[in-house]
Amino acid sequence: MQPEIPDHMFYSFLTGGLCASSSTNSTTTTSSFYPFAIEDTVSQDKALAAQRNHKEAERRRRERINSHLNKLRKLLSCNSKTDKATLLAQVVQRVKELKQQTLEITDETLPSETDEISVLNSEDSSSYDDGRIIFKVSFSCEDRPDLFKDLMETLESLQMETIFADLTTVGGRSRNVLVVAADKEHHGVESVQFLQNALKSLLERSSKSVMMGHGGGGGGGGERLKRRRALDHIIMV
Amino acid sequence: MQPEIPDHMFYSFLTGGLCASSSTNSTTTTSSFYPFAIEDTVSQDKALAAQRNHKEAERRRRERINSHLNKLRKLLSCNSKTDKATLLAQVVQRVKELKQQTLEITDETLPSETDEISVLNSEDSSSYDDGRIIFKVSFSCEDRPDLFKDLMETLESLQMETIFADLTTVGGRSRNVLVVAADKEHHGVESVQFLQNALKSLLERSSKSVMMGHGGGGGGGGERLKRRRALDHIIMV
DNA sequence: CAAGACACGTGAAGC
């Protein structure tokens, strides 16, 4: 596998032979000036062995780096003849792209890092359900065991019927999109406020039960995807 | 900025001076053996200039590579003192992770590459809507202008009411998730078949109008995300 | 040959 002394005799004769190395001159030639004295041959052997180690270590280092570069070549499915530099440029671009992509998709489909509530009166868009007012409710918050139960109780107490629920829980955060229907006899357009307040207290209850363990929540924002695994997504009708 | 002849006199005396280089021996020393003849000083200058160019080019190459490595260090937000090798190992891992992540998310939320239809009778899960049967319909297909209109007409002809629609169109592909309600007077559980057949003809109509332009569709499967931009996502109630 | 890319062995600097 290894060439083992392929052409380095050229350099070795230089360092170990006539020419003195630029830095080792003050260490080996202290006790004796005779070029081929006994002490020198011993220390020469030691130095030679050291340099051989050094050389091989460096070779291993190069191999390690190049192996990773080859892995990257495969991951980007690019030719094995592509430059190291251009390969790395492509890697940089790819990482940027992937980061951006996951961020885009994430922001549109997964729970947001900050607590958010949105209640929309969707009567204007399409009013096929004449006797009822339809609201679209969506909010992101910290997940907790009784979140769904509390939510259902809240909606029931408001005499609202859940038509559709899209619940996504991942990484301890929960994103909930609901479509609820309210009777026009008991509710008007102003019920948006009721809903919002009810959800607000729901989220406050949530933050009370968790309190600490998740410090600020605002901070860095670059590595928010790291812990995310196996997303739990439920759609109910 | 540049050191400009910092310590290479050691090597230069070697290549241009006493010792003959291992490969250039047959080119420069053909006409004369006198070490300091005129022709030799000229060719020496030329060779020296060439080696200086070579040296600087190599330096630029190193800088290029290292600059990209530093970019990657920033992108992975890892310390500037991390090894080249371990950095690259981390990059490999990160790229793999990001690829996997986008793939996972994509498969759960975005249109699939192949045409698919799924119709579920969701009566078992929760039957709060006593007078009606609720179906969950989801399918992925090639996008086309009148897809939504045709879909609505189809559902109307089946006397089914759309309660919820989640339509995602991106990269020429469309993913549609619908919750439809059917009157129990006109429909039974077997209506799942009606729905499936209707959707099947809908997709066949679709593939007829597009036909070519997207060859197989099966193939590679590694770079399917490349063209995806600005996702068009509509939720209707 | 010139221009570019790569592997190599080496000295220096950090633990």
Add this chain to the structure above:
DNA sequence: TGCTTCACGTGTCTT
């Protein structure tokens, strides 16, 4: 001290 990592200049092979 030895071990590791880096930048450097070089030889060599490919366009």
